[in-house]
Amino acid sequence: MTVRIGILGYGNLGKGVELAIRQNDDMELAAVYTRRDPATVKIATEGVAVRTVADLDTGNEPIDVLIICGGSATDLPEQTPKYAALYNVVDSFDTHARIPEHFANVNAAATGANNVALISCGWDPGLFSLNRLFGNCFIPEGKDYTFWGKGISQGHSDALRRIPGVADAKQYTIPVPEALEAARSGQNPELTTRQKHTRECWVVLEEGADPEAIREQIVTMPNYFDEYDVTVNFISQEELDRDHAAMPHGGFVLRSGQMASGDTSVIEYSLKLDSNPNFTSSVLVSYARAVARLAAEGSTGAKTVFDIAPAYLSPFDGDYLRAHML
Amino acid sequence: MTVRIGILGYGNLGKGVELAIRQNDDMELAAVYTRRDPATVKIATEGVAVRTVADLDTGNEPIDVLIICGGSATDLPEQTPKYAALYNVVDSFDTHARIPEHFANVNAAATGANNVALISCGWDPGLFSLNRLFGNCFIPEGKDYTFWGKGISQGHSDALRRIPGVADAKQYTIPVPEALEAARSGQNPELTTRQKHTRECWVVLEEGADPEAIREQIVTMPNYFDEYDVTVNFISQEELDRDHAAMPHGGFVLRSGQMASGDTSVIEYSLKLDSNPNFTSSVLVSYARAVARLAAEGSTGAKTVFDIAPAYLSPFDGDYLRAHML
Numbered sequence: 001m002t003v004r005i006g007i008l009g010y011g012n013l014g015k016g017v018e019l020a021i022r023q024n025d026d027m028e029l030a031a032v033y034t035r036r037d038p039a040t041v042k043i044a045t046e047g048v049a050v051r052t053v054a055d056l057d058t059g060n061e062p063i064d065v066l067i068i069c070g071g072s073a074t075d076l077p078e079q080t081p082k083y084a085a086l087y088n089v090v091d092s093f094d095t096h097a098r099i100p101e102h103f104a105n106v107n108a109a110a111t112g113a114n115n116v117a118l119i120s121c122g123w124d125p126g127l128f129s130l131n132r133l134f135g136n137c138f139i140p141e142g143k144d145y146t147f148w149g150k151g152i153s154q155g156h157s158d159a160l161r162r163i164p165g166v167a168d169a170k171q172y173t174i175p176v177p178e179a180l181e182a183a184r185s186g187q188n189p190e191l192t193t194r195q196k197h198t199r200e201c202w203v204v205l206e207e208g209a210d211p212e213a214i215r216e217q218i219v220t221m222p223n224y225f226d227e228y229d230v231t232v233n234f235i236s237q238e239e240l241d242r243d244h245a246a247m248p249h250g251g252f253v254l255r256s257g258q259m260a261s262g263d264t265s266v267i268e269y270s271l272k273l274d275s276n277p278n279f280t281s282s283v284l285v286s287y288a289r290a291v292a293r294l295a296a297e298g299s300t301g302a303k304t305v306f307d308i309a310p311a312y313l314s315p316f317d318g319d320y321l322r323a324h325m326l
Numbered sequence: 327m328t329v330r331i332g333i334l335g336y337g338n339l340g341k342g343v344e345l346a347i348r349q350n351d352d353m354e355l356a357a358v359y360t361r362r363d364p365a366t367v368k369i370a371t372e373g374v375a376v377r378t379v380a381d382l383d384t385g386n387e388p389i390d391v392l393i394i395c396g397g398s399a400t401d402l403p404e405q406t407p408k409y410a411a412l413y414n415v416v417d418s419f420d421t422h423a424r425i426p427e428h429f430a431n432v433n434a435a436a437t438g439a440n441n442v443a444l445i446s447c448g449w450d451p452g453l454f455s456l457n458r459l460f461g462n463c464f465i466p467e468g469k470d471y472t473f474w475g476k477g478i479s480q481g482h483s484d485a486l487r488r489i490p491g492v493a494d495a496k497q498y499t500i501p502v503p504e505a506l507e508a509a510r511s512g513q514n515p516e517l518t519t520r521q522k523h524t525r526e527c528w529v530v531l532e533e534g535a536d537p538e539a540i541r542e543q544i545v546t547m548p549n550y551f552d553e554y555d556v557t558v559n560f561i562s563q564e565e566l567d568r569d570h571a572a573m574p575h576g577g578f579v580l581r582s583g584q585m586a587s588g589d590t591s592v593i594e595y596s597l598k599l600d601s602n603p604n605f606t607s608s609v610l611v612s613y614a615r616a617v618a619r620l621a622a623e624g625s626t627g628a629k630t631v632f633d634i635a636p637a638y639l640s641p642f643d644g645d646y647l648r649a650h651m652l
Contacts, residue, residue, distance in 0.1 A: 019586035023466040100649050125652045127460070130636055132651045134453070137612040137639045138605070140349040186598065259608060260345035263600035272512065274589035279464070282585060286463040306637040306647050310456055313463045314632075321632050323426050325458045326451045 003292040004030040005285070006063035006087070008053065008079065010041055012247070013092065014069035016281030018044055024285055026315050030063045031055075059086035064295070065288040066090075077102060084110040084117035084302070088295045090288050092122040092280060099125070107302035116295040118303045121287045122280045123271055124148070126305055128253045131269040133306060135255025139265050142257015145183040147175035147196060151249025151276060159224045160201055163217055165209030168237055170244040172200040175252065183254045186264040193227045201232045204240050249276035286313045329618040330356040331611070332389035332413070334379065334405065336367055338573070339418065340395040342607025344370055350611055352641050356389045357381075385412035390621070391614040392416075403428060410436040410443035410628070414621045416614050418448040418606060425451070433628035442621040444629045447613045448606045449597055450474070454579045456631055457595040461581025465591050468583015471509040473501035473522060477575025477602060485550045486527055489543055491535030494563055496570040498526040501578065509580045512590040519553045527558045530566050575602035612639045 005021055007014045010032050021027045031049045034041050038050040055061060066087040070076050076093045083089050084106050093102050099120055110117035120126065124146070132144055153173045160169035179196045182189040201218060205211060215232045218225055235243075250271040258264055273279045287305070290312035294303070311321060331347055333340045336358050347353045357375045360367050364376040381387060392413040396402050402419045409415050410432050419428050425446055436443035446452065450472070458470055479499045486495035505522045508515045527544060531537060541558045544551055561569075576597040584590055599605045613631070616638035620629070637647060 016585075016587070022586045096652065099652050100645065103648055120652055127464075129652045133636050133640055133647060136651065137641075138453075138608050140608075184598075186600075259342075259601060259604040260348045261342070261601060261604045263604050265600065265605045265608075266598040268594075268596045268598075270594045272510075272592040272594075274512075274591065275585060275587060278585040278587045278589050279591045282464050282466075282591075304644075304648060304652055306640075306644070306652070307635050309633050309635045310459050311632040314459055318632070319426065321459060322429055322630060325462065326422065326425050326446055326455045326630055326632070 001026065001292070001296070003027045003289055004062060004064045005288055006030050006033060006056075006061060006066040007069060008033045008056070008066055008083070009069035009075070010034050010036075010043065010050075011069060012277035013281055013284075014067075015044070016275070016278040017067050017069060017284055019278065020282040020285040023282070024289070024315065027285060027289065031061065033061075033066075056083060056086065061087070063087060064292045067284050067288055077105070080117065080119060081105045081109040084115055085113045086115075088116045088291050090118045090121055090284055090291055092126075092284060093120045094122065094125055096125065103302050103304070111301040114300045116291045116299055116301070116303060118287055118291050118305075118308070120304055121284055123273075123283060124251065126280075126283055127271070128251065128269070130305055131253040131267070132255070135253070135267050139255050139257040139259075139267065142255050142265075143188045145191070145196075145254040145256075146251065147180055147183075147254075148251040149173040149175050149197065149249065151251070151273070152244075152247050153199075156199065156201075156224055159221065160203060160218065163214060165206050165214050166203055167206045168204040168240055170202045170240060172202075174198045174200055180252060183252075183256065184266060184268065186256045186266045188256055194229060197228060199225060199228045199230045201230060202240055202244050203232060203234050204237045205234055246274065247276045249273050289313060289315065327352065327618070327622070329353045329615055330388060330390045331614055332356050332359060332382075332387060332392040333395060334359045334382070334392055334409070335395035335401070336360050336369065336376075337395060338603035339607055339610075340393075341370070342601070342604040343393050343395060343610055345604065346608040346611040349608070350615070350641065353611060353615065357387065359392075382409060382412065387413070389413060390618045393610050393614055403431070406443065406445060407431045407435040410441055411439045412441075414442045414617050416444045416447055416610055416617055418452075418610060419446045420448065420451055422451065429628050429630070437627040440626045442617045442625055442627065442629060444613055444617050444631075444634070446630055447610055449599075449609060450577065452606075452609060452631055453597070454577065454595070457579040457593070458581070459632060461579070461593050465581050465583040465585075465593065468581050468591075469514045471517070471522075471580040471582075472577065473506055473509075473580075474577040475499040475501050475523065475575065477577070477599070478570075478573050479525075482525065482550055485547065486529060486544065489540060491532050491540050492529055493532045494530040494566055496528045496566060498528075500524045500526055506578060509578075509582065510592060510594060512582045512592045514582055520555060523554060525551060525554045525556045527556060528566055528570050529558060529560050530563045531560055572600065573602045575599050615639060615641065 041050045068091040072095045080091045156171035252270045256266040367376045392415045394417040398421045406417045482497035578596045582592040
């Protein structure tokens with residue numbers, strides 16, 4: 001079975017999905033859908049159409065799964081329910097607090113149309129979520145730790161760029177090595193926000209801006225920076241473009257606790273990614289395979305990574321998986 | 327729903343399952359089944375019967391899932407198909423090369439009886455297998471690394487004890503730190519058997535045995551030791567009992583490779599376990615919950631961890647999991 005993928009939105013994530021499909025022989029890119037004028041969007045794959053988002057409205061596009069590559073703030077809450085009523089879909093909705101509401105909306109749309117809709121896929125939410133769930137099952141009495149980084153936080157970079165006088169900026173979230181070691185120790189330490197992560201800012205000033213005033217605004221910014229140890233570095237636009245254009249990320253999920261016997265167990269899962277969007281895309285493509293298979297079996301409704309048996313993700317069949325990976 | 331668990335075999339693993347049930351409020355121990363005289367087996371749980379293995383033959387024991395805690399060499403190939411024809415079962419069959427054959431035998435028995443039978447559960451095979459599968463999906467072009475330890479290898483300890491002149495022995499498998507770092511680097515190094523692990527032996531000699539002759543026999547033993555750097559320490563039985571009675575284990579599964587874009591991704595999963603059997607038991611109990619639920623839904627046949635959606639493992643429902651762990 002070849003899975004025909006549609007990509008909605010051609011930003012970093014959409015471009016990553018396009019590339020990830022090339023590493024999966026049983027998947028093919030059917031079309032890219034854009035809100036821009038399709039004539040202005042040049043994609044990396046020859047012979048594949050760029051179409052307008054309005055073309056999706058018929059529900060008749062020749063795709064098995066639509067991977068929706070929009071943003072969580074405004075795009076996905078609208079797009080995913082809309083297109084789940086027309087196609088099988090996958091999204092990477094990552095506003096943790098709004099997941100229950102998003103799930104309910106998407107589930108109503110997908111169930112009514114007999115489609116499968118996987119929400120909140122990627123690595124967090126996604127693979128990190130799986131490891132939180134597994135950890136809580138296997139170590140029922142314990143503590144969870146999630147560390148992010150070292151990596152670029154889009155939200156914190158955006159917050160820096162909204163400060164008047166800041167021309168451009170990137171922010172790295174960095175786990176504190178001592179906190180990571182403490183979590184690994186199995187001693188179940190209590191760790192504060194400040195103890196777990198530091199934040200490193202690379203800021204390009206507009207002409208005439210006062211660096212000390214801006215530094216003060218950054219380190220006192222509520223929610224984003226005030227609870228952290230923050231370093232602020234001022235550099236030129238050329239330096240920012242040269243040294244901070246990549247999108248690395250990653251992190252750690254740990255669960256530690258005591259078995260009923262009193263013995264300690266520690267589970268650790270980590271990712272080290274040169275490119276956050278390219279790895280996330282690869283996860284989305286694997287889960288799109290699972291969605292196509294579940295839909296072919298007659299499954300319907302909204303799903304999360306918790307609902308997908310791992311074998312559905314793989315291009316290999318059960319015999320192969322048992323012989324080679326079990 | 328309360329899941330009533332039967333335990334077949336009351337060794338380290340069976341005892342661990344008994345304890346693990348105490349950390350799961352929705353599970354209860356129904357009975358322990360033994361091949362010994364039940365009157366001679368004292369279990370840790372008051373008010374629960376120890377029964378003879380023959381009592382299982384009716385198929386009428388009041389249990390939802392039987393966790394079979396026998397050995398992979400001779401017990402499980404016989405027991406799991408036999409009891410899968412009578413009950414839902416879970417085993418921890420870990421002879422990797424014979425898994426396809428075991429699966430086929432168990433599947434025939436379970437399917438014919440409309441039972442669910444999960445084989446090869448635990449951490450390797452089991453959780454490590456899941457991470458091999460996930461890693462191969464998300465990084466299709468890459469390399470796998472599995473490291474074991476630091477921990478007691480039962481098979482290697484047994485091999486030492488079979489040497490004439492050896493009264494008792496324990497063997498630790500130890501990952502080589504430099505090899506682990508190389509695997510983490512994302513450079514996809516080729517690592518030989520000798521480069522990946524060292525083996526550390528703690529040996530009690532029988533009176534009059536020649537230590538140098540026994541050391542030579544150990545380090546040249548084919549399959550077990552000849553391809554490794556081995557250290558052999560001779561100690562007294564008292565020292566062995568005092569310092570090497572615990573059963574720690576653990577290990578690392580890594581997958582590293584390049585996305586289609588050329589960016590490198592590294593996934594690492596690791597376990598650090600004070601007690602191998604007690605953690606393994608906790609994994610078996612979580613999967614027994616999944617087996618009970620699958621059976622209640624009408625599923626039948628042999629399964630592996632690849633076939634179980636993660637949500638089935640948790641005592642919490644979908645709403646809770648999405649709100650708290652996604």
